[in-house]
Amino acid sequence: MDTRRTHRRTRTGGTRFRATLLTAALLATACSAGGASTSAGSPAAKAAGATEAATATLTPLPKATPAELSPYYEQKLGWRDCGVPGFQCATMKAPLDYAKPADGDVRLAVARKKATGPGKRLGSLLVNPGGPGGSAIGYLQQYAGIGYPAKVRAQYDMVAVDPRGVARSEPVECLDGREMDAYTRTDVTPDDAGETDELVDAYKEFAEGCGAEAPKLLRHVSTVEAARDMDVLRAVLGDEKLTYVGASYGTFLGATYAGLFPDRTGRLVLDGAMDPSLPARRLNLEQTEGFETAFQSFAKDCVKQPDCPLGDKDTTPDQVGKNLKSFFDDLDAKPLPAGDADGRKLTESLATTGVIAAMYDEGAWQQLRESLTSAIKEKDGAGLLILSDSYYEREADGGYSNLMFANAAVNCLDLPAAFSSPDEVRDALPDFEKASPVFGEGLAWSSLNCAYWPVKPTGEPHRIEAAGATPIVVVGTTRDPATPYRWAEALSDQLTSGHLLTYEGDGHTAYGRGSSCIDSAINTYLLTGTAPEDGKRCS
Numbered sequence: 001m002d003t004r005r006t007h008r009r010t011r012t013g014g015t016r017f018r019a020t021l022l023t024a025a026l027l028a029t030a031c032s033a034g035g036a037s038t039s040a041g042s043p044a045a046k047a048a049g050a051t052e053a054a055t056a057t058l059t060p061l062p063k064a065t066p067a068e069l070s071p072y073y074e075q076k077l078g079w080r081d082c083g084v085p086g087f088q089c090a091t092m093k094a095p096l097d098y099a100k101p102a103d104g105d106v107r108l109a110v111a112r113k114k115a116t117g118p119g120k121r122l123g124s125l126l127v128n129p130g131g132p133g134g135s136a137i138g139y140l141q142q143y144a145g146i147g148y149p150a151k152v153r154a155q156y157d158m159v160a161v162d163p164r165g166v167a168r169s170e171p172v173e174c175l176d177g178r179e180m181d182a183y184t185r186t187d188v189t190p191d192d193a194g195e196t197d198e199l200v201d202a203y204k205e206f207a208e209g210c211g212a213e214a215p216k217l218l219r220h221v222s223t224v225e226a227a228r229d230m231d232v233l234r235a236v237l238g239d240e241k242l243t244y245v246g247a248s249y250g251t252f253l254g255a256t257y258a259g260l261f262p263d264r265t266g267r268l269v270l271d272g273a274m275d276p277s278l279p280a281r282r283l284n285l286e287q288t289e290g291f292e293t294a295f296q297s298f299a300k301d302c303v304k305q306p307d308c309p310l311g312d313k314d315t316t317p318d319q320v321g322k323n324l325k326s327f328f329d330d331l332d333a334k335p336l337p338a339g340d341a342d343g344r345k346l347t348e349s350l351a352t353t354g355v356i357a358a359m360y361d362e363g364a365w366q367q368l369r370e371s372l373t374s375a376i377k378e379k380d381g382a383g384l385l386i387l388s389d390s391y392y393e394r395e396a397d398g399g400y401s402n403l404m405f406a407n408a409a410v411n412c413l414d415l416p417a418a419f420s421s422p423d424e425v426r427d428a429l430p431d432f433e434k435a436s437p438v439f440g441e442g443l444a445w446s447s448l449n450c451a452y453w454p455v456k457p458t459g460e461p462h463r464i465e466a467a468g469a470t471p472i473v474v475v476g477t478t479r480d481p482a483t484p485y486r487w488a489e490a491l492s493d494q495l496t497s498g499h500l501l502t503y504e505g506d507g508h509t510a511y512g513r514g515s516s517c518i519d520s521a522i523n524t525y526l527l528t529g530t531a532p533e534d535g536k537r538c539s
Contacts, residue, residue, distance in 0.1 A: 053282075053461065058465075073235045084141050090109075096217070098228055125244070131249050152527065170214075171405070179205070203451070227260055248274070251273040258472060267473075272476070278461055283418075284444075294359040295359060367383070412453040477507060
């Protein structure tokens with residue numbers, strides 16, 4: 001769902017970073033506990049079909065490295081120029097299957113920017129922007145390696161590895177550009193049996209494409225395997241413990257590492273936290289609530305502005321939502337021209353994705369108002385199509401990054417599918433539409449995609465306690481659209497050494513978004529090891 005948090009230039013000239021994906025696979029992930037005391041009280045948690053959080057706990061791996069894995073842990077990286085000033089790149093080997101390392105390797109792309117000094121070098125700081133499917137190397141080179149605080153970059157080698165199946169690390173590929181164009185405009189609010197069949201066919205075609213291109217790799221792109229890869233990288237870099245900043249899905253990856261290797265866990269920042277004890281349906285339902293919370297915040301702001309196309313100062317947020325839903329219904333019947341070179345029009349599904357994209361960052365609200373004004377009043381869908389393309393990482397030449405492919409591959413492996421049939425979706429529609437009258441129907445149907453995945457899931461929901469780990473900082477934003485705040489509460493409760501740091505505000509994730517209180521607390525932790533007081537709140 002992302003989903004993800006990578007700073008990169010969009011075609012509008014703005015900078016955006018998203019951590020968690022929604023659309024193609026929503027946010028289905030695995031592992032971790034949920035602090036049932038914090039999550040169980042939400043309306044979504046009480047909804048029919050939203051099963052309770054798991055009670056099983058992720059078991060740490062043995063402290064001793066198995067002899068058959070020694071060649072991986074003892075390998076030497078051949079660093080070379082990346083083509084990006086100041087950065088070096090290398091390729092690391094990991095076993096495709098940790099249970100059968102003799103069966104072959106997967107090659108993982110690694111990048112770093114060495115500590116600039118002055119000050120004592122503190123080791124390596126590994127970063128991950130989330131997704132799953134976001135390029136950690138892209139995030140490092142475009143933001144973290146140049147945009148993290150100077151004091152942090154002075155004392156740490158800034159490092160990233162693209163997880164297996166992602167970007168530069170043997171990427172999963174499923175559809176070509178034209179096929180993806182068709183996939184992204186597929187109607188995810190089917191009105192009849194024919195449209196339901198079309199949606200199911202689209203999910204099947206997507207899944208078959210992924211299975212045909214990477215049949216072996218597709219079985220080995222789980223979060224647990226990616227976390228084990230990070231431990232190999234930690235050893236190869238010469239660090240006794242892992243220091244890590246992960247956003248959104250990256251929090252699940254980091255928490256999984258802590259659960260598997262608590263004695264090797266150093267300073268971990270988990271920003272925009274997930275609660276991986278939840279089953280896929282409940283994750284998706286609670287995320288739907290999160291987007292409704294964010295939309296309500298946008299709606300309240302929109303009607304205060306003179307250019308709001310969805311109402312004026314006397315319009316309630318609920319009525320703003322009804323006005324937007326009416327606009328989506330009009331698009332369902334008649335898509336708008338968008339001036340696209342490839343002849344694409346703005347459909348209901350593409351417009352919905354464009355709106356959702358803007359929910360990740362309140363800095364995009366003005367752009368969203370302008371795009372909606374053009375579409376509603378001038379019948380020009382170009383602005384919303386640009387927002388949608390940015391979300392999907394569609395390039396100007398019509399190609400796509402592998403973001404959506406990797407997202408589905410990891411999510412569908414990490415957890416059993418949210419729904420197994422269209423009938424199950426229909427039964428759950430009232431709960432999703434209650435969670436979000438604007439987005440609920442589309443997000444419910446989007447949760448069906450893993451039902452047709454060519455590989456059976458290997459993960460289950462479970463708690464992560466990481467007993468014995470040093471203090472871990474868990475960051476939650478109160479009106480986060482993609483990772484609801486209660487997930488941060490839940491994860492910090494599960495982790496034996498969790499420290500909850502709260503940002504009272506809008507947008508997805510908190511570090512580096514303008515709160516000096518949040519940034520100071522995290523920087524102090526990274527530089528000195530002193531975690532903020534558990535429960536500290538910032539604005």
